[in-house]
Amino acid sequence: MRRTLCALAAAACAGAAHAATLAANLADLSLEQLSNIVVSTVSGREEPLSSAPASIYVITGNDIRRSGALSLPEALRLAPNLQVARVDANQWAISARGFNNVLANRLLILIDGRTVYTPLFAGTFWEAQDVLLEDVERIEVISGPGATLWGANAVNGVINVITKSAAATQGALVSLGAGDDQRDIAARYGGEAGGIHYRVYAKARDRDGLRLPGGASIADASRFAQGGFRADWQRSGDAFTLQADLHDGDIDAGRDFAAANVLGRWTRALGEGASLRTQAYFERTTRDHHRTFRETLDTYDLDLQHNLRRMGRHRLVWGFGLRYYRDRVQNFPEAGLAFLPAHRDLERHHLFVQDEIALTPTLDLTLGAKLESNSYTGTEFLPNVRLAWRATPTQFFWGALSRAVRAPSRIDREFFTPAVAGGPAFRSEVSDVLEIGYRAQPAPRLSLSVTGFLHEHERLASVLVPPVPATFTNQRDGRTSGVEAWASWRPRDWARFDAGIVRLHQALRIPPGTVDLAAGLFERDPRQWWKLRAAFDLGERTDLDVMVRHYGALPNNVPDYTALDLRLGWRAMRNVELSLLVQNLLDRGHVEWSPGAELERTAYIKLRIDL
Amino acid sequence: MRALLATLCLLLACPAAAQPLEHEVKAAFLFRFLPYVEWPQQSFEAPGAPLTIGVLGAPHIEDELRHIIPGRTVHGRPVVLRQLKEGESARGLHVLFVGRAASERVRAVTRLAPWQPLLVVSESPGALEQGAVVNFLVADGRVGFEIALDEAERRALRISSRMLGVAVRVRPPNS
16 A cells, blocks of 8 residues: 555656646647547546536446446446445436435436436436447436426436537447346447438347346346437528437346337527527327226327527526426236226326526526426426525535426326225325535645535325225425545546445434335435446556445345446547456455345456457 | 555555547647637737636646746747736737636627737637637537638738648638
């Protein structure tokens, strides 16, 4: 250990001189040569401080590549403010600020503006969500109630997956991977015709099933395939995008699912910083849980957002959205559960306005209000106030007070089993949230962010007895508080360290004289977790990334664990990359969730060719 | 585990060529623009008077420029760097770089000195509409730039066609 520290100190002295030489050398290049340089995307951390008054972490496409993530949930592990637990081969429990469960219903997840969740459970089936990770531009992870721009169900956070524009993914890409548990193949082709940039992609995956800690098989081997396209074009101040995807998957344990979607977006620059964005999409998803239920869900969505030009101190944004769901469920009586009525049309609309007021050149006050209406509880009012203070060019303070709401889903109201039933009077869960944050860049190569949060909950979902039979009611309340902190340090141009920690404290209450049937069902949260990542550029061709994470114990007898993943990437030629990913290097096996699979040490090799 | 640490120890002592950072490339670009821009003779007090670059709201690019300019000349003139504070005038500058941290100031700055032969360079989307002459864009990992030729002409700056050719976008005069 001491030798490592000595080497670090010596290298630190050499650093300053090295930086000067690099700058001078770049200035000897021609304009054409400078245009061709691919800049390190690590520089994202070194730019002037983000002035977003929210707890936001951005996972870049380069971070995803270097981490070796094989799926969207694995990519989300990189965000320090997310609790990501692998349940089995295909299922994940992901949340921010607590209330994690397999169908975490307090997170809003968007892929290119399309909401990815099912109104059946107001949650996300992670097993069915996938993107071509090589074409992801960035993933914005906001913990805490998304600002006015996001809606109900963005109570604990927003995950916004943004793929690269078609113009940025030109040419062909082929990727092949094989490992102990999984095999993948993916291809993408991007081209340009008549001023329109487009890309088409397809990917397929075959996964082995995992086992419970005792050795019993979960029988969750799966196969999954997805394909789609994206086209972008621009004409003076207008930008258009059209994209579509379809996927099909099945899991041995008795689940099949498929979906198709098409989305169109039109953004118009109105001059002087104003813009208008309109988006519409349609999605059909089908899900078949053998002999339990079958569902076909059609979603129609129209969304508009208007950013007005700055008027004096004010910058206004307003917008509205219309969404219709057509949900058709086929119940199986022998399953012992049913959604009644089987067929349901649901609506969810919103209208919002937000004003960002520049009180002084360094102090902004944002006032926002959103009206959301849903088929169950009518209209909800979601106000929020945010203050953002750029104290110095490298220090930024922010505070936010918001009211967030988790509207009922079908399972809360219309789900029936002999023991527990959805309640017709189930109301929205409400959280009033106070957050304070600080973001700083104390040195050019060091940035950090700290957020303290306090969530006061009311009308939390509960299943209590008495009365019998039990129904879903809103009789719990309580408080979640904690701290999120992360830092990024780049001591050398070729070495970067990221660290993050979250501490969480939940105190939930039930009325006296009742028993909580669902104890531990709606949420399973550790007291803390921390994540470390070290990224090294070893020479021009080689990348090494080491990722360590530790989660505290979960309330239902899941012990705390520490896991180490390692990825070594080698650019054999300019456009050919070979990589080795080893997950759970230190372990012979650990569980992240219960009931859940034992996750063992696995290796995976991937070949990526860009043509 | 110890073997891994030892290997890292050796590696840490040996710096490797890595990809440059965005602000390093922008600083190099800014310096490399200068030979392709012609200022009217009245902008300089004397034939050997220095070319002055002002930087507002971009501490990293300022640092990079400090490493670049010593000992170099442009059009036979030495180059001098000046950090601009909020509210300070752009008088005496030939080039002004307005960084992202001060992106809202582009319009104010260009309004205060509308006729000064000042090469206003920025790095925020839409800055050309705010009055900048050159604006950096980053796309697909590469730094590019767009030029408002009408604004350059208005300020009596002449930009060589060589530089126009490398630009991602050029807004023509009389647009």
